[in-house]
Amino acid sequence: MKKLLPQANTLATVVRTFKLIGNTINCTLTDIASFNNFELRQASYYSNACYFLGLIDENLKLTPLGEDIMSDPKSAKVRIYELIIKHEFIGQIFAKIALYPKRKVIKSCKEIVRFHYPEYGEAVIDRRTKCLIGWCEEIIEYMKKKD
Numbered sequence: 237m238k239k240l241l242p243q244a245n246t247l248a249t250v251v252r253t254f255k256l257i258g259n260t261i262n263c264t265l266t267d268i269a270s271f272n273n274f275e276l277r278q279a280s281y282y283s284n285a286c287y288f289l290g291l292i293d294e295n296l297k298l299t300p301l302g303e304d305i306m307s308d309p310k311s312a313k314v315r316i317y318e319l320i321i322k323h324e325f326i327g328q329i330f331a332k333i334a335l336y337p338k339r340k341v342i343k344s345c346k347e348i349v350r351f352h353y354p355e356y357g358e359a360v361i362d363r364r365t366k367c368l369i370g371w372c373e374e375i376i377e378y379m380k381k382k383d
Contacts, residue, residue, distance in 0.1 A: 241353055248374065266279070
């Protein structure tokens with residue numbers, strides 16, 4: 237079954253949520269909601285983003301990749317950013333955002349998402365694309381600060 241596209245708007249919170257899951261025995265959606273001051277619905281968005289990236293499984297347990305990343309928590313953010321940049325299609329979105337002004341690439345980014353998720357309606361494509369663009373922009377801002 238295809239993984240749902242993330243609807244977690246803030247990549248920094250995805251990273252924090254992943255670290256919480258990695259550091260909490262038997263982490264639950266309630267733990268995530270409490271930690272992030274979210275409703276359960278929002279907690280599921282952020283755990284789904286971790287699942288989408290292959291960091292956790294459906295039961296909120298670290299995957300081997302997640303365990304590897306958590307073996308050095310200080311580098312977790314950068315490792316997750318690398319995963320996103322190298323992702324099958326988010327990497328394509330990242331390249332477009334990095335190279336061209338945002339207003340000029342939204343349409344082509346939506347086309348990338350639509351190609352991979354043709355079953356999604358236009359409103360969902362629009363929201364999920366904006367979410368992924370936001371992730372890419374967070375990574376680009378981080379990279380600018382590191383220079």
